[in-house]
Amino acid sequence: DYVVxxxxxxxxxxxxxxxxxSVIDRVLTMxxxxxxxxxxxxxxxxxxxxxxxxxxxxxxxxxxxxxxxNWSPNSNSNPYEGVAEALNAYGGxxxxxxxxxxxxxxxxxxxxxxxxxxxxxxxxxxxxxxxxIHGIGFAGNSGRYRGVGGGGYTFSVLxxxxxxxxxxxxxxxxx
Numbered sequence: 001d002y003v004v005x006x007x008x009x010x011x012x013x014x015x016x017x018x019x020x021x022s023v024i025d026r027v028l029t030m031x032x033x034x035x036x037x038x039x040x041x042x043x044x045x046x047x048x049x050x051x052x053x054x055x056x057x058x059x060x061x062x063x064x065x066x067x068x069x070n071w072s073p074n075s076n077s078n079p080y081e082g083v084a085e086a087l088n089a090y091g092g093x094x095x096x097x098x099x100x101x102x103x104x105x106x107x108x109x110x111x112x113x114x115x116x117x118x119x120x121x122x123x124x125x126x127x128x129x130x131x132x133i134h135g136i137g138f139a140g141n142s143g144r145y146r147g148v149g150g151g152g153y154t155f156s157v158l159x160x161x162x163x164x165x166x167x168x169x170x171x172x173x174x175x
Contacts, residue, residue: 001095003037006082008103010075016138020102021065023136023173027100028061035095039064042103044085045073051089077105080114083133087121091130099131104138106154114158119165133166135159139174
């Protein structure tokens with residue numbers, strides 16, 4: 001029913017931005033009609049309409065994708081704050097919620113704490129999950145950032161565990 005994207009906006013991801021936007025578009029295509037969607041960066045900064053849904057129309061989808069071209073909020077390559085913002089703002093929504101986390105690095109390296117904190121935020125008092133949390137890793141080379149290296153690996157480790165704990169899936173993509 002609802003989709004939230006949490007996207008790493010660090011320099012290494014900006015180098016892959018055309019590819020990132022094409023994957024956002026493909027994910028939205030997999031959800032042909034949702035009640036609303038939102039785009040937040042990994043630090044919890046909104047693309048637009050903080051705390052509200054972007055209406056799901058073809059023109060709003062295209063406008064949101066165009067607006068990401070000029071969107072460059074601070075990023076620390078740690079999806080926790082963005083996921084926490086998504087769950088706090090939208091986790092009580094009636095209907096099904098999917099969160100897609102896009103990234104190519106996890107700067108914290110505090111895997112167990114981060115996975116446990118996200119799982120806790122995503123669990124209601126009755127033990128149900130508020131959202132399905134999926135991860136999409138952007139491995140591979142980009143202009144200034146060569147090779148998968150430690151960043152791609154660290155993001156994969158984190159998001160594989162987050163997805164497993166939150167009824168989601170993890171997918172690693174390369175160009």
